[in-house]
Amino acid sequence: MAKNKVTRDRGQKTGDNFFRKTSKVGIKPSTSGEGSAKKKAFNKSKWRAEKYSFKKKLEKWNDKRTEYIRHGYCKEQNREKNQFDVNKIYEEEERREKGEANEEVIEQESGPKRRRKSFKERMQEERDEKEAKRAEFLRKKAEKEEALRKYHKEKLEKFKKLNKKTKKGQPVMKGRIEYLLEKIQRSVSASAT
Structure with a gap:
């Protein structure tokens, strides 16, 4: 109690708020009115545990694995649901009995049946x-x-x-000029057509 009194007295004497006690320990009094935007202190031991701990790595791996398995299961369920629907078959059968069959079904039933090719025919086609x-x-x-x-x-x-080259090693210009002339003629004939 006496200590608190001393610190208060010192603060009043110097006019400094440095020695005054705050209501919350470890938090400086805010100069602006924003108390909600406080930064959380960094916990290094927690960070180390998450980064280097085998247990945490194993938990992450298990989570990924279960998510992968769940995704595969849902995918398989959707695939099965889309492939085979018993209710559709029953509805089509009821329509046939009533005479309200779909045109597609009639075309499939009335179309010519294809003969399956024999093994020899298939092999001959592959060879061809x-x-x-x-x-x-x-x-x-x-x-x-x-x-x-x-x-x-x-x-x-x-x-x-x-x-x-000439006997003295100088380049013969006749061939070079002829080559340039041919090149120009080719470009002119190509652009004309």
């Missing part, structure tokens, strides 16, 4: 498809080789024209 694919592949391969051969031939001719 394979042979057609192989022929197409070989044709494309031959076209590529021909285009490549043509490209290399043109490249070699261009190289010979542009790299001719």
Whole structure:
């Protein structure tokens, strides 16, 4: 009690609020009127426990696993519900009996029945498809080789024209000028068409 009196006296003497006691321990008196926007203190031991604890990691893994299993179960339920509906079948049967059948059902029933292909026929079709694919592949391969051969031939001719040298090692300009002329003519003919 005497100590409180001393601190109050000191505060009154200096005119300083530093030594005054507040009603709540650990909280500074607010200068503005906002008491609701207080920042929570950081708890390092709790953070460490959550970050490095094996128990917490195991709990997170279990939560993820149960969520994954629950999701898979709900997905399977929806799939089954959408695939097979007994009530629909009963309703269609009742309509048929009454003569109110859907047009789609009538078309399916009255349509020609297909004969299943025998094993030999299916194998023959597969062989034919394979042979057609192989022929197409070989044709494309031959076209590529021909285009490549043509490209290399043109490249070699261009190289010979542009790299001719005189006896003294000077470039021959005749070939270069001819090449430029051909290039201009090709561009003009391409733009004209």
